[in-house]
Amino acid sequence: MKIGILTIGNELTSGRIQDTNSALISRAMQQQGWPVAAMLSVGDDNGAIRDALEFLLARAEAVIATGGLGPTADDITTAAIARAFGLSLRMDDSVLAHIRELFAKRRLAWTENNAKQAVFPEGAGIIANPTGTAAGFAVRREGKIVAVIPGVPAEARRMLPEGVIPLFRKAFPETALHVETSTFKLFGIPEAAVDAALADADLAGLGLGVGFYPNFPENHLVLTARTASAEEAGKKLREAASRVEARLGKYIFAHGQETLEGLVARMLTEKRLSLAVAESCTGGLITDRLTDIPGSSAFLERGVVTYSNASKTALLGVPEAVIAVHGAVSAETARLMAEGIRRLAGTGLGLAVTGIAGPSGGTEAKPVGTVHIALADGEKTLCRHHALRWDRRRNKIAAAQTALLILLRYLLGDVGDNR
Amino acid sequence: MKIGILTIGNELTSGRIQDTNSALISRAMQQQGWPVAAMLSVGDDNGAIRDALEFLLARAEAVIATGGLGPTADDITTAAIARAFGLSLRMDDSVLAHIRELFAKRRLAWTENNAKQAVFPEGAGIIANPTGTAAGFAVRREGKIVAVIPGVPAEARRMLPEGVIPLFRKAFPETALHVETSTFKLFGIPEAAVDAALADADLAGLGLGVGFYPNFPENHLVLTARTASAEEAGKKLREAASRVEARLGKYIFAHGQETLEGLVARMLTEKRLSLAVAESCTGGLITDRLTDIPGSSAFLERGVVTYSNASKTALLGVPEAVIAVHGAVSAETARLMAEGIRRLAGTGLGLAVTGIAGPSGGTEAKPVGTVHIALADGEKTLCRHHALRWDRRRNKIAAAQTALLILLRYLLGDVGDNR
Numbered sequence: 001m002k003i004g005i006l007t008i009g010n011e012l013t014s015g016r017i018q019d020t021n022s023a024l025i026s027r028a029m030q031q032q033g034w035p036v037a038a039m040l041s042v043g044d045d046n047g048a049i050r051d052a053l054e055f056l057l058a059r060a061e062a063v064i065a066t067g068g069l070g071p072t073a074d075d076i077t078t079a080a081i082a083r084a085f086g087l088s089l090r091m092d093d094s095v096l097a098h099i100r101e102l103f104a105k106r107r108l109a110w111t112e113n114n115a116k117q118a119v120f121p122e123g124a125g126i127i128a129n130p131t132g133t134a135a136g137f138a139v140r141r142e143g144k145i146v147a148v149i150p151g152v153p154a155e156a157r158r159m160l161p162e163g164v165i166p167l168f169r170k171a172f173p174e175t176a177l178h179v180e181t182s183t184f185k186l187f188g189i190p191e192a193a194v195d196a197a198l199a200d201a202d203l204a205g206l207g208l209g210v211g212f213y214p215n216f217p218e219n220h221l222v223l224t225a226r227t228a229s230a231e232e233a234g235k236k237l238r239e240a241a242s243r244v245e246a247r248l249g250k251y252i253f254a255h256g257q258e259t260l261e262g263l264v265a266r267m268l269t270e271k272r273l274s275l276a277v278a279e280s281c282t283g284g285l286i287t288d289r290l291t292d293i294p295g296s297s298a299f300l301e302r303g304v305v306t307y308s309n310a311s312k313t314a315l316l317g318v319p320e321a322v323i324a325v326h327g328a329v330s331a332e333t334a335r336l337m338a339e340g341i342r343r344l345a346g347t348g349l350g351l352a353v354t355g356i357a358g359p360s361g362g363t364e365a366k367p368v369g370t371v372h373i374a375l376a377d378g379e380k381t382l383c384r385h386h387a388l389r390w391d392r393r394r395n396k397i398a399a400a401q402t403a404l405l406i407l408l409r410y411l412l413g414d415v416g417d418n419r
Numbered sequence: 420m421k422i423g424i425l426t427i428g429n430e431l432t433s434g435r436i437q438d439t440n441s442a443l444i445s446r447a448m449q450q451q452g453w454p455v456a457a458m459l460s461v462g463d464d465n466g467a468i469r470d471a472l473e474f475l476l477a478r479a480e481a482v483i484a485t486g487g488l489g490p491t492a493d494d495i496t497t498a499a500i501a502r503a504f505g506l507s508l509r510m511d512d513s514v515l516a517h518i519r520e521l522f523a524k525r526r527l528a529w530t531e532n533n534a535k536q537a538v539f540p541e542g543a544g545i546i547a548n549p550t551g552t553a554a555g556f557a558v559r560r561e562g563k564i565v566a567v568i569p570g571v572p573a574e575a576r577r578m579l580p581e582g583v584i585p586l587f588r589k590a591f592p593e594t595a596l597h598v599e600t601s602t603f604k605l606f607g608i609p610e611a612a613v614d615a616a617l618a619d620a621d622l623a624g625l626g627l628g629v630g631f632y633p634n635f636p637e638n639h640l641v642l643t644a645r646t647a648s649a650e651e652a653g654k655k656l657r658e659a660a661s662r663v664e665a666r667l668g669k670y671i672f673a674h675g676q677e678t679l680e681g682l683v684a685r686m687l688t689e690k691r692l693s694l695a696v697a698e699s700c701t702g703g704l705i706t707d708r709l710t711d712i713p714g715s716s717a718f719l720e721r722g723v724v725t726y727s728n729a730s731k732t733a734l735l736g737v738p739e740a741v742i743a744v745h746g747a748v749s750a751e752t753a754r755l756m757a758e759g760i761r762r763l764a765g766t767g768l769g770l771a772v773t774g775i776a777g778p779s780g781g782t783e784a785k786p787v788g789t790v791h792i793a794l795a796d797g798e799k800t801l802c803r804h805h806a807l808r809w810d811r812r813r814n815k816i817a818a819a820q821t822a823l824l825i826l827l828r829y830l831l832g833d834v835g836d837n838r
Contacts, residue, residue: 011632013455015446016641018439022460027434036432038467041441041458048457048478055474059467072614072631106808111615131810152633211435277724283710284703287724291702292812294778302730305696305706305722307715311764315721315734345730359713393711 001172003029004056005039006049008067008077009151013043021066021156027211028160032179033226034062034168044068049080053146061144062168064160067151069134071113077148078137082121085139085146089119092135095126099133127163131155138167145171177226180233182241184221185254187401191219194248201243206236217398221248253405260404261289267411268299268349275407276345277303278316278337280328281355281371285400301345306337316340316352327366329354331383334372342376349410350376353403355388357395371399375406382406420591422448423475424458425468427486427496428570432462440485440575447579452596452645453481453587463487468499472565480563481587483579486570488553490532496567497556501540504558504565508538511554514545518552546582550574557586564590596645599652603640603663604673606820610638613667620662625655636817640667672824679823680708686830687718687768694826695764696722697735697756699747700774700790704819720764725756735759735771746785748773750802753791761795768829769795772822774807776814790818794825801825 005025011017022039029036037059042048056063068077082089096118103110120126120137127136127149136149136159147167149159186194191212198221203210209224223240225233245252254263268275277286277300287303290296306312309323317340318333326332334354342350355371362368369388374381386402388395424444430436441458448455456478461467475482487496501508515537522529539545539556546555546568555568555578566586568578605613610631617640622629628643642659644652664671673682687694696705696719706722709715725731728742736759737752745751753773761769774790781787788807793800805821807814 010628010630012442013445013458014449014630014643015442015444015455016449016630017632018437018442019458020437023431023434023437025434026432030433030435036434037461038471039432039438039460042456043454051474051478052457055470059470070631070633071611074630107806108609109612111611113611113615211433213435279703281710282707283715284698284706284722284724287703287726288701288707288815291700291724291726291776291815294811296702297726300724300726302726302734303703303722303724304734305703305710305719305724307706307710307719307721311721314763315723344733357710392713396707396710 001034001062002037002060003034004037004060004063006052006056006063006065007041007151008044008049008065010043010074012041020153021151024153024157025064025160028165030209030211031181031224032165033177044074044076046076046080046083049077050084053081053084057144061172063146064164065146065148066156069117069148069150071116078119078121081139081146081148085121085141087121087123087139090122091115092118092120092126095135102133127159127167129155129159130162131158136163178228178230178233180225180230180237182223182237183256184244184252186219186221186248186251187217187253187405189219189251194219194221197247198244201247203240203243206240208236208240216394217401253408260401260408261293264404264408264411265290265293265296265299267408269295271411273299273349274301274347275299275349275351276301276341276347278341278350278352279303279305280307280353281357282353282396282400282403285396286351286353286403289400289404301347304341312337317344329356329366329370329372331372331385334374335381335383338374338376338381342378348377351403351407353399355399357392359392369395371402373403373406375410382410420453420481421456421479422453423456423479423482425471425475425482425484426460426570427463427468427484429462429493431460439572440570443572443576444483444579447584450598451584452598463493463495465495465499465502468496469503472500472503476563480591482565483583484565484567485575488536488567488569490535497538497540500558500565500567504540504560506540506542506558509541511537511539511545514554521552546578548574548578549581550577555582597647597649597652599644599649599656601642601656601660602675603671604677605638605640605667605670606636606672606824608638608667608670613638613640616666617663620666622659622662625659627655627659635813636820672827679820679827680712683823683827683830684709684712684715684718686827688714690830692718692768693720693766694718694768694770695720695760695766697760697769697771698722698724699726699772700776701772701815701819701822704815705770705772705822708819708823720766723760731756736763748775748785748789748791750791750804753793754800754802757793757795757800761797767796770822770826772818774818776811778811788814790821792822792825794829801829
């Protein structure tokens with residue numbers, strides 16, 4: 001079964017927005033074993049949408065369209081598809097009630113144009129949107145199917161596996177192999193090096209699909225088994241996992257849906273360990289990530305963003321003399337920051353980061369990207385030095401990731417050979 | 420003159436690589452006043468390339484194709500286009516000499532497959548590649564033109580303005596309109612309400628394109644003028660801006676490329692005001708955003724993430740009794756947090772946020788999404804209460820946005836009617 005992808009919106013054809021949905025969808029289709037015949041983007045225009053649908057339906061059994069399902073006048077996808085298929089439009093009362101409910105819950109004022117999102121082509125099946133007001137729909141013609149979902153990437157990302165893929169599997173049952181994936185999340189190794197490390201692993205020989213997905217600062221490796229049975233898929237993926245772990249184990253920090261902050265939060269909670277964080281160049285990004293996890297108040301006592309030298313002395317007890325001699329960005333200062341925040345917060349662990357995010361502030365001895373990370377537990381203090389090579393935002397992201405990874409490794413009992 | 424964009428490569432239709440060339444090219448075309456009729460991506464396949472070209476040439480006067488110009492066997496774009504146009508292939512000796520020179524200069528070993536990059540359809544015009552070995556080319560048919568450039572984004576980015584656009588302007592001299600856009604960034608109003616508020620503004624009557632772009636928690640409104648002169652565009656956009664400001668002024672916090680944190684940083688720097696931030700539910704997101712701005716160390720003295728009650732007392736001087744009586748999430752606590760961080764940090768301003776991000780922790784009196792924000796300047800303390808209605812992550816984002824907006828309004832002298 002071949003797939004066509006249609007993304008709709010003037011923001012795409014004007015280049016104002018980078019289309020990420022086409023890549024998201026093609027990756028998901030690839031994982032199902034359904035090749036993508038073509039991906040088309042057109043503006044919010046009746047004729048363009050009609051022509052694009054015809055082009056794709058001539059080359060694919062199923063089409064996924066995104067975008068143009070909003071309440072405003074420029075959102076014409078539903079009407080354009082109904083017109084292209086010669087269908088009239090009808091209001092769906094249960095969807096309308098659901099949208100009104102969402103508005104009431106969010107205490108938003110209701111305006112009549114919102115009712116537009118409850119209008120669908122006659123005979124369309126509704127595809128539920130669990131997070132937004134724009135429901136999707138699917139229409140059929142001559143054994144082919146067109147599924148339409150919103151363009152908002154977070155909504156599309158969820159409706160694809162929950163709504164569209166099950167629909168396609170049901171509509172084209174002969175193509176429904178058992179599909180199972182294994183995801184490995186890596187940090188500290190470039191994509192090309194992952195590829196090279198796996199050159200002799202012969203994953204293709206196991207009949208597995210191999211995908212690399214950079215997700216800065218992480219690289220995700222996704223193996224896909226398409227087999228007749230769940231048993232066979234499990235067997236192949238287990239064999240593949242042992243080959244991957246043997247070659248790349250030290251770069252893998254998480255599997256599947258796990259996240260770095262989620263693993264840290266779970267370990268801290270399980271061990272009933274409390275944490276305090278002192279950040280300089282990361283600017284609060286470490287605590288921002290940790291507090292994305294519900295229940296983080298159980299272990300996170302406090303964070304401080306000590307951007308000035310005075311605050312490093314006042315909030316962490318780092319002696320002025322240490323900063324004067326070694327500098328605010330130094331192993332000595334990082335160590336005293338971690339020990340200071342731990343002592344003053346009365347927590348089991350203290351984590352500290354100090355560095356130069358850039359673009360200015362670097363010197364020959366301490367170039368932009370220099371980062372010192374320290375972790376204190378009351379008995380010992382680990383210190384690590386890193387030289388990052390990105391822009392300001394990505395240096396922050398990479399430094400926060402490195403600090404959380406050092407914390408995770410410590411919690412797993414893998415403390416390395418440092419002081 | 421309309422444009423068609425064709426990106427070629429199996430790495431695109433499999434989702435392995437995010438196509439960024441289409442957005443790059445469409446933005447450049449938009450700037451020239453040439454609307455993009457459609458953007459198509461297909462794999463490295465003769466039939467697919469031929470069909471895609473036909474589709475685009477039926478809807479556009481000029482097509483830009485990228486990708487598949489490399490030396491390896493899967494790079495078939497040149498041959499596919501020659502075949503689609505019924506042209507034979509010929510070797511270009513001067514391009515061949517140039518490639519050989521590049522190899523010698525970079526001390527790369529020459530292999531015969533590299534000569535493939537000097538082969539073009541007969542009659543094609545060569546588009547020089549100043550940075551790589553893959554030259555582009557252009558072929559014409561029935562008054563239309565197809566320009567082909569490499570898929571490597573850095574090479575495409577340079578060949579577009581230096582090679583392709585001059586070629587198109589020469590081929591279609593009458594079509595160069597002046598294009599100018601105005602962007603309004605809004606917060607606190609849903610997309611549909613923006614649309615409704617503009618219903619009587621008759622922006623279309625001014626001949627302007629109107630686009631809405633949700634970018635949580637912001638909504639962006641973009642007006643586009645396509646006119647014969649810069650003067651006319653400026654006049655239309657100024658008239659439109661006054662209509663938009665009259666209807667939506669209170670929701671607009673930034674224009675064009677401005678960001679909320681960028682505006683706050685500029686105002687603080689200009690006024691030589693220092694800031695300290697006390698965060699609870701936002702978890703460091705406010706200082707993370709502020710420290711994304713280079714030079715933020717000039718005004719940001721410190722931030723604290725006081726997740727525990729004890730830390731609110733220790734780092735902010737909030738009396739235990741106030742927390743016990745009013746709760747950690749209360750106007751009283753927010754006020755004392757802002758005043759406390761300001762006093763202890765010795766800064767001009769203290770900004771504080773306390774709230775319940777969810778999903779748990781809510782009560783009937785203080786449901787999930789309850790947020791109190793306070794801003795202290797030593798003379799008075801502003802307090803604001805908000806009831807957010809999102810999930811945990813989006814409650815954090817919306818609370819941080821609201822706090823930064825209160826700070827921006829204060830810096831602009833717009834303090835409202837609060838205590």
